[in-house]
Amino acid sequence: IIAHPNRNIMGAYPTGLTDVKGQPLLRSMLEKTKREGGGFAAFSWDDAEGGTEAGVRKLGYFAYTPGWKWVIGAAVNIEDIEGEAQRKLSLIVEELKETFARTKLAQTGYFFLFNGQRELLVHPTLAGKALQDVKNAQTGYLLMDELLAAAKTPDKPVEYLQQGSSTDRERLTHYESYVDYFKTLDWYIASSIRKDEIELPANDLVMRQTLFIAAIFAASLLIAYLLISQLSKHLGKLAAYAKELPSHDFSTTEVGPSSIEPLARKYRDEVGRLAEAFLFMEQELRQYIHNLRETTAAKERIESELQIARDIQMSFLPQTFPPFPDRKEFEIYAMVKPAREVGGDFYDFFFVDEDHLFFSLGDVSGKGVPASLFMAVTKTLLRASAGVGVDPDHVMASVNNRLCDGNDACMFVTVICGILNVRTGEVVCADGGHNPSLYVSLPDEVKFLDLPRAMALGVMEETRYQMERLVLRPGETIFMYTDGITEAMNVSAEMFSEDRLVDSVYRMRERSVKEICNGLMENIEDFSRGAPQADDITMLAIRYRGGSEGRPEESV
Structure with missing residues (x-):
């Protein structure tokens, strides 16, 4: 006991103190107040004024204070309560005597x-x-x-x-x-x-009450008739206004005179509030339609501009396949599917001379319009830097330095590029932080090309890039792609992954490169069905057929 009016028992542990049910008082109150926050208990104890009367019945209320882990109690003598109750009852009886007498x-x-x-x-x-x-x-x-x-x-x-x-x-x-x-x-x-x-007096009372009730009923009917007639008239106006509302001209935000405006000004009951609500609804409808028209027009302009931007971006990429129908030494196919109207993925290929085909594929950081602009710049720089006798590592280094110059947006692009000698099948490649390409070799192996990795373009000036050489045998294929393929997700947040990519290409290895690309796109769409496309998807496949086939005959 921490505090008590009787200082003699402060600090004591009254374990023998019980309530009227015989339960230990302090322990049961501690458990109950912790559980319920507070509670009453009846018990017997020495008088609180000094312990002169033993066994005085008490009624106490106990409350728990979580911050201090204390139980605070207040108790009164039950005899005092009973005496006060008896006094109150006596007062009630006296009051009832006067009330009953009246x-x-x-x-x-x-x-x-x-x-x-x-x-x-x-x-x-x-x-x-x-x-x-x-x-x-x-x-x-x-x-x-x-x-x-x-x-x-x-x-x-x-x-x-x-x-x-x-x-x-x-x-x-x-x-x-x-x-x-x-x-x-x-x-x-x-x-x-x-x-x-x-x-x-029952009959007389019944008659008087009957006449009184009949008079009240008749008056109520008359008043109700008048009120209903007036209300029906107003509700008729509101109903007519509601029926005419669809035919109103909502092309302007100005509201002309209305037949229900007097109702809103004159009445402050339900009719007036309903009329105000109708007028407010019309005004809000006019404003909403006005805003909707402006928003729709702005959205249509943006969509039109984005569609034009998409058409322009797609025109940057080779779209005609086969692109070189008179060259039988190789087979090439590419496709891109942006996640938005415009994207940051690109591919390109062109002959730098009669026997050397330059190819590239890249993925710009970010998405949307900024990525598409950076993509156009990168593709243009790659095409401008590639030329006769220029190796892919030098092309990458030159484009990297020019992208780093004034790159305040801190954008970058991962690129893989190379040159295919269509006579010999030799390929020289350079990688700038891009996903590893697939090498479909004979007789039936699909593996990742182990190219020297380097930093993405646009990150740091004077970055050095390395080349790797390999020789394709007739029928072998190089497959390049962006991370939009391996990171495509389904509704269960599961990625398509490199393993599924290798498995899909392996199962379609004997098909044409066009069929491989289209089949892989179908596999990705089936895998991610129901989930939105999160990133651009781009792929480029080149299959070497052999340098002795079908070189265009030179005219004599």
């Missing part, structure tokens, strides 16, 4: 109050007396027994014979009494009224 039932009827000990608490003449011996002259039973029994059916009266008023004591009079029970206070409240006072 309350009359018919001419001579009255209310009276008694308790479960059959003691009359409130009665016009017999208050404080007992009714144990008074009998009902009509039945011969004790009147108190019948009154107590009647409390079980408070809607049914008990009838009894009793002497009349002081002027007519010799004559027994029929009385009716309704009794109701208040269990909390163990009180019974009863009424007593003469039957003749109930029955004699």
Whole structure:
């Protein structure tokens, strides 16, 4: 115990203190307040003023303070509560005496109050007396027994014979009494009224009430008719306005005169509020349609411009296949699918001389319009830097330096480029941070090319790039792609992956390069069905057929 009015028990551990149920008081209150935040308990303890009275009954309320892990309690003597309750009950009885005295039932009827000990608490003449011996002259039973029994059916009266008023004591009079029970206070409240006072004026009372009710009903009907007529007229105007609303001209935000404006100004009831709501709705509709038209026009302009940008971007890339129908030494095919209207992936190929085909494929950082512009610059620089006798590593270094110059947006591009000697099948390649390409070799092997890796273009000036040489045999293929293929995701957030790429190319290795590209695109779409495309998808495939085939015959 940390604090208590009796300092002698502060710091003590009263383990023997129990509540009325015999449970350890402090432990049970600690558990209950932790669980419920607070609670009441009744117990016996020494008097709080100094311990002079042992075994005083207490009622306490206990509350738990989580911050300090304390239980704070406040207790009062139950005897004090009972004494205060008894005093309140006495005041209630006195008040009821005055109230019952002022309350009359018919001419001579009255209310009276008694308790479960059959003691009359409130009665016009017999208050404080007992009714144990008074009998009902009509039945011969004790009147108190019948009154107590009647409390079980408070809607049914008990009838009894009793002497009349002081002027007519010799004559027994029929009385009716309704009794109701208040269990909390163990009180019974009863009424007593003469039957003749109930029955004699009944017809007159019924007639007066009938006429009064009929008059009220007729007046209510008239008032209701007038109100409904007026309301129906206003609602008719509102309904007509609602029907005409679709035919209004919403091309301007200005609202002309309306037939329901007087309703909104004149009435402040439901009709007025409904009229205001209709006028507000029309104004908002006009503003919404105006904004929608502007937004739609702006969106159409943007979409039109993006479509033009897409057409321009696609025109940068070779779109005709086969691009060199008179060259039979090789087979080439490429395709691109941007994630947005325009993208940052690109591919390119062209002859730098009669026997050397330059090819490139790249992926610009980011997406959308900025990536497409950077792609156009990169592709143009690659085409301008490639030439007769210029190796791919020098092409990459030159383009990298020019992209780094003034690259305030810090954009970069991964690129793989190379030169194919269509006579010998020799390929020289350089890689600038791009995904490893696939090498489909004979007889049936698909593997990644192990090219020297270097930094992406546009990151750091004077970056050196290395070349790798390999010789393609007739029927062998190089397949280049961007990470939009391997990182394509399905609805389960699972990537297409390099393993699926190798497996797809291996299964289609004997097809033409066009069929390989189209088949791979179908596999990706089937895999990611239901999931949005997150990145541009681009691929370029070159198959060497042999230098002795079909060189165009020179004219003699």
